Amino acid sequence: MLIVGAGPAGSWAAATLARQGARVTLFDPSHPREKPCGGGLTRRALEKVGPLLAATRIPAVVIRGATFEHAAASPSPYTVTFPLHADGPYDGTLVVTSRAEFDRLLLQHAVDAGARLVPSRVLNVRTDTTGAEVETAEGTWRGRVLFGADGANSLVRRRVHVPFRRHQLSIATGFFAHGLDHEQIRISCVGSPPGYIWSFPRPGHLAVGICAQADAGASSAELRELTHDWLVNRGLAAGARLERYAWPIPSLPERDWRTARAAGPSWMLLGDAAGLVDPLTREGIYFAIQSGEWAADALLSGRLADYQQRLSDELVPELRRAACLRDAFFQPRFTRLMVEALAGSRRVREVMVEIMAGTQPYRGLKRRLLRTFEFGLAWRLFAMQFGV
Numbered sequence: 199m200l201i202v203g204a205g206p207a208g209s210w211a212a213a214t215l216a217r218q219g220a221r222v223t224l225f226d227p228s229h230p231r232e233k234p235c236g237g238g239l240t241r242r243a244l245e246k247v248g249p250l251l252a253a254t255r256i257p258a259v260v261i262r263g264a265t266f267e268h269a270a271a272s273p274s275p276y277t278v279t280f281p282l283h284a285d286g287p288y289d290g291t292l293v294v295t296s297r298a299e300f301d302r303l304l305l306q307h308a309v310d311a312g313a314r315l316v317p318s319r320v321l322n323v324r325t326d327t328t329g330a331e332v333e334t335a336e337g338t339w340r341g342r343v344l345f346g347a348d349g350a351n352s353l354v355r356r357r358v359h360v361p362f363r364r365h366q367l368s369i370a371t372g373f374f375a376h377g378l379d380h381e382q383i384r385i386s387c388v389g390s391p392p393g394y395i396w397s398f399p400r401p402g403h404l405a406v407g408i409c410a411q412a413d414a415g416a417s418s419a420e421l422r423e424l425t426h427d428w429l430v431n432r433g434l435a436a437g438a439r440l441e442r443y444a445w446p447i448p449s450l451p452e453r454d455w456r457t458a459r460a461a462g463p464s465w466m467l468l469g470d471a472a473g474l475v476d477p478l479t480r481e482g483i484y485f486a487i488q489s490g491e492w493a494a495d496a497l498l499s500g501r502l503a504d505y506q507q508r509l510s511d512e513l514v515p516e517l518r519r520a521a522c523l524r525d526a527f528f529q530p531r532f533t534r535l536m537v538e539a540l541a542g543s544r545r546v547r548e549v550m551v552e553i554m555a556g557t558q559p560y561r562g563l564k565r566r567l568l569r570t571f572e573f574g575l576a577w578r579l580f581a582m583q584f585g586v
C-alpha cells in the first residue's frame with residue numbers, strides 16, 4: 199500500500215491501515231514543517247483526534263470567543279463578540295494548533311502503528327488496473343493501491359486524474375504574526391474581494407489571512423497588502439514579526455461536484471487532493487481525516503468502490519450546499535445583516551457557534567435561521583443564492 203503525502207489525510211489513512219496489519223509505505227520529505235493553515239480543529243475533527251491530542255498534550259489554543267466585524271461599515275467597523283464554549287483543553291468548539299506540531303503527531307501515530315516513512319519527494323507515479331508504482335530519486339516502489347494525499351498541488355491527482363483548474367482553487371495569503379497573542383478568533387468581512395480576513399490565535403503567533411478565488415483577478419500581493427493594512431489599522435503590526443505565506447485551497451463550484459471523482463481501479467484521492475474543503479469556512483482538516491479513514495476502511499474491506507460511494511453520500515452533498523451558499527454569504531449586503539443579527543440575537547449567535555464547530559449542517563440551515571426569527575437574514579441568504 200503506497201501513500202503519497204503525510205498531512206492529516208495520509209497519516210490518518212496510514213495509521214488506520216497499519217493498525218489492522220496492512221503493509222504501508224508513506225512518502226513525504228517535508229517534516230518537520232509548518233503548513234500555511236489556520237490550524238483550527240472543529241468539534242467534529244476533535245471527535246477524531248481529541249484523545250490523541252490529550253494523550254500527547256501538544257500546544258494548543260482553546261478558542262474562548264469570536265469577534266465578527268464588518269470592515270466596510272461606516273463610520274466605523276461594526277463589531278460583535280460572542281463566546282465559544284470550551285469544555286477542556288482539547289475539546290469544546292474550536293481548538294487551534296500549530297500544523298508543525300499537529301502533523302508531526304499524526305505522522306508519529308502512523309509510524310507507531312507500523313507504517314514505514316520514506317522521507318523522499320515523489321517524482322512520478324503510474325497506475326494501471328493491476329497496481330501502482332511510485333518513483334523517488336532513491337528508487338521505485340510497487341503496490342496494489344495508491345493513495346494521493348499530497349494536498350492541493352497534488353502530483354498524484356495530475357497523473358491519475360485531472361489537475362484542479364484555476365476556477366476550482368482559491369488563494370489564501372497573509373502573515374504569521376509572531377509574538378502576538380489573543381484568545382479570540384477575529385473575522386472581518388470585506389467587500390472586495392468578497393469574503394473575510396481572519397485572525398486565528400495559534401501557540402506563539404496569530405495566523406492572519408484572506409482568501410479569494412484564483413480566477414477573481416486579485417493577485418497574491420494585493421491580497422497580502424489588504425491583510426497588512428488590516429494588521430496596521432488595528433495596531434497589531436507594530437512589535438510583531440510578520441512572516442508571509444500564500445497557499446492554494448481547493449474551492450470547487452457546485453456544478454463541478456456533479457462530475458468530480460476521487461477513485462479509480464487502483465488509486466484514491468484524499469483530503470485536499472480530492473478537493474474536500476468547505477469553501478465557506480475553509481475547513482479541510484476534518485475532511486482530510488475522514489476521507490483518510492474511509493479510504494483505509496474501503497481497502498481493508500476489499501470493496502474499493504465504497505470509498506467513492508461514502509464521499510458521494512456523506513460529504514459531497516454538504517460541500518455542494520456550501521458552494522451554493524458561498525457567493526451569497528460573501529456579499530456585503532448579507533454580511534452586514536449577519537453581523538447585525540449576531541449582535542442582536544442570541545439564537546443567531548448559537549447558530550454561528552455551531553457553524554464554526556462544524557456541527558450545524560448547511561442542510562437545514564435555512565429552517566434553523568428561520569427559527570431564530572431573523573427572517574430578513576434567512577430570506578436574504580436564500581434569495582441571493584437564487585439571484586433575487
Ligand SMILES: Cc1cc2nc3c(=O)[nH]c(=O)nc-3n(C[C@H](O)[C@H](O)[C@H](O)COP(=O)(O)OP(=O)(O)OC[C@H]3O[C@@H](n4cnc5c(N)ncnc54)[C@H](O)[C@@H]3O)c2cc1C
Binds near residue numbers: 204348446481483
Ligand atoms: C491559509 C489556510 C488556512 C486554513 N485554515 C484551516 C483551518 O483553520 N482549519 C481547517 O480545518 N482547515 C484549514 N485549511 C485547510 C487545511 O489546511 C487543508 O484542508 C488540510 O491540510 C488538508 O490536509 P491534506 O492531508 O489533504 O493535505 P496537506 O495538509 O496539504 O498535506 C499534504 C502533504 O503531502 C506532501 N507532499 C506534497 N507533494 C508531495 C510529493 N510529491 N511527494 C511527497 N510528499 C508530498 C506535503 O509535504 C504535505 O505534507 C486552511 C488552508 C489554508 C491554505
